[in-house]
Amino acid sequence: MDVDHEEPALANNTYSITEIVGTSPDGVDAAVRNGIDAASSTLRNLDWFEVKEIRGHLKDGKVADWQVTMKLGFRLERP
């Protein structure tokens, strides 16, 4: 899959990748969404995510929370 290209074709965009862990008591999808919500409050131009690891905490024989490690890509703005 590839980086989004809505800018003019000659633009040599650069993207930065950051790694976060989103968590949720509800499941994989919710943990991904929570992590992205938190990241989007400080990062602009978020463009894609990739899940790297799915794990979680168990308590009393149940999943207490889901922890999804993911990479987030965002376009660097040019000065």
Added chain:
Amino acid sequence: MDVDHEEPALANNTYSITEIVGTSPDGVDAAVRNGIDAASSTLRNLDWFEVKEIRGHLKDGKVADWQVTMKLGFRLERP
């Protein structure tokens, strides 16, 4: 885990593996199901799937769509 064996034990079946990306705005499970639905319209004897990658497109700080890369195994029919 292993290939399904409903045929007689002496059959030396061969399976083929194809790789697809299913997508959905709803989550991981839905992206898997959408990809398999699309593949099953052209491939017969689909037998198993394996998720290889979970990623997606972000727009306005939200998941716009989920993209799940998976391998699909199907039994080759003998001539």
Added chain:
Amino acid sequence: MDVDHEEPALANNTYSITEIVGTSPDGVDAAVRNGIDAASSTLRNLDWFEVKEIRGHLKDGKVADWQVTMKLGFRLERP
């Protein structure tokens, strides 16, 4: 992420890791939960899980069941 530390700091706990496959006709989260439910009937002190593989069985072009391979960590009790 790290092993939980609610015991006194001097305790050199040891954890054991076991590998299981949880299954469900419903999706990834349910397969994880089913596997943990089954394991918690025989293992005490379950502390964390890590998803290693997501796959499943296809029947008539649909997902018949989801199979999630995961590792489970639990604290060994001292004699």
Added chain:
Amino acid sequence: MDVDHEEPALANNTYSITEIVGTSPDGVDAAVRNGIDAASSTLRNLDWFEVKEIRGHLKDGKVADWQVTMKLGFRLERP
């Protein structure tokens, strides 16, 4: 490939995975078979194996024994 489904479709089976090293002076296939023979004397419901590593011991410039590390999956019985 997928976990075998000879039980009724509604059953949410759980499988356990154990790791062993089978050995033989004769070759890869024999080392796999020896390991499974040994494991089957204590484990019931063995369902599949996966080879993880093939190695061996050399003596006087010859293979003295083959060592095949493999994972074995077996269905957990419900109480």
Added chain:
Amino acid sequence: MDVDHEEPALANNTYSITEIVGTSPDGVDAAVRNGIDAASSTLRNLDWFEVKEIRGHLKDGKVADWQVTMKLGFRLERP
């Protein structure tokens, strides 16, 4: 990075991935381009590529040809 989204947002596109080896006596970039040229004569809607392996054939102590294994993703057309 992510699959291209020029279709309406509600479209649950499916992509197929194929693996090829492009070759060239000239270098990595040329081997990639040659492989894609050959593939594009039979595949429509090619969307992205990913390099998986770079290797080559040596003759008389020189690189005789470069061989780049890559995956190609293309959008499946709906019936």
Added chain:
Amino acid sequence: MDVDHEEPALANNTYSITEIVGTSPDGVDAAVRNGIDAASSTLRNLDWFEVKEIRGHLKDGKVADWQVTMKLGFRLERP
């Protein structure tokens, strides 16, 4: 990979890679050969194979069949 070079040096050949699972009740080598036999009935110019995974089905504590996942490379013919 084992890309054969009997064609003139200037030829920029392209190869395609397909993935199959060969099976046999007899062992690893036989499963590889069975898979290649089945593939060669529909694919021409088969050039090399690479074993990706060795696993199998267990029944009554014995190997019921061996399943070898492999990639097959074949030269694309030019129009």
Added chain:
Amino acid sequence: MDVDHEEPALANNTYSITEIVGTSPDGVDAAVRNGIDAASSTLRNLDWFEVKEIRGHLKDGKVADWQVTMKLGFRLERP
């Protein structure tokens, strides 16, 4: 292993992961500690580390310094 949970159970914490290389002339443990010391002067809420790579520089046939690449996880504070 899992992210620490001393906050109330309903909190959907997000963690960020950063990658550093700690160095020391003394050994693996010291290189890890030096890297964490340096990171902790600018990062708050450091929660866990994972070693990714151990390498080093050789001079005159001796280890001149140890270089340990590691990931550090820390809890993001909410605004």
Added chain:
Amino acid sequence: MDVDHEEPALANNTYSITEIVGTSPDGVDAAVRNGIDAASSTLRNLDWFEVKEIRGHLKDGKVADWQVTMKLGFRLERP
């Protein structure tokens, strides 16, 4: 693996592999030793170990404990 061969050459030994996490406030070596000490109280014939992961818990910008995940191989006794 480190499979010791002091038994007669005809013996087709089988080994089992278990996975544990040893911990220590002191460093990598101590965490390995602590884990093996704990395991050796219940497992006989321990033969080799392999480190799989080195991580740990951070508190107040310092390593609070080291956590080393390792596999342990031990020879199965024959009935």
Added chain:
Amino acid sequence: MDVDHEEPALANNTYSITEIVGTSPDGVDAAVRNGIDAASSTLRNLDWFEVKEIRGHLKDGKVADWQVTMKLGFRLERP
């Protein structure tokens, strides 16, 4: 990694690693250079890079742009 050692031997330097995607319509080398150019406008003491992934966007059966994911290491300055 390529950790430079021109500082006095007693210095326990720490390095930080960041991940970016450089792009170019021209090829792998140019995409690497473009990414480093963009990063060097905000990061000082850049010391080494490592290519992690080579991929790109296809349009009309041609490479529209090359996308090279790489890690960049730079020395942290001490306060």
Added chain:
Amino acid sequence: MDVDHEEPALANNTYSITEIVGTSPDGVDAAVRNGIDAASSTLRNLDWFEVKEIRGHLKDGKVADWQVTMKLGFRLERP
């Protein structure tokens, strides 16, 4: 690895690892044995091998030869 310990316990042996490809028209085991035979004509103290890759050359839809890449470990003699 399979590091043999028949020397006195205080000996800090060092081992060297070399990588070879053994070939055979007959199968995996024979290719391993052929490679080790060839290596043992120049290397002394061969101690263990590890299979890294199994592949081969296809001709007329049949396996023409098996190619097994393996690592060989041997004890360095002290001066």
Added chain:
Amino acid sequence: MDVDHEEPALANNTYSITEIVGTSPDGVDAAVRNGIDAASSTLRNLDWFEVKEIRGHLKDGKVADWQVTMKLGFRLERP
């Protein structure tokens, strides 16, 4: 790998694999060629190469040199 087959079919050739790092101020292709040039001055029968890692040294925000780690395969001559 690219094991050449111009010898008679019965020949059980053995190949050796060596690992080198080629460098160049100019780019990936040039670093590969430089490394192979250097190796070919001492190794005969070089047959194939495989790129394992692409990295480099940065100076003043530019690539100072490219470093390509690669494996080289060459046919062992029989005595």
Added chain:
Amino acid sequence: MDVDHEEPALANNTYSITEIVGTSPDGVDAAVRNGIDAASSTLRNLDWFEVKEIRGHLKDGKVADWQVTMKLGFRLERP
């Protein structure tokens, strides 16, 4: 890797990589040092090392020796 750059900038150095196993009864750091000591008696221009595997031999429930597999890089001298 840690490729040293004290030579003039125009030099296209080539490095060779060798793989060894250092051992010690004392721990990881000592096993690394012992292996490098042994290697440095025959190899000149040793420049960097990378740890690939940490394992060891167990005897009577204790670590009898630590075995660290590592790669060593050294600069090839030009004729």
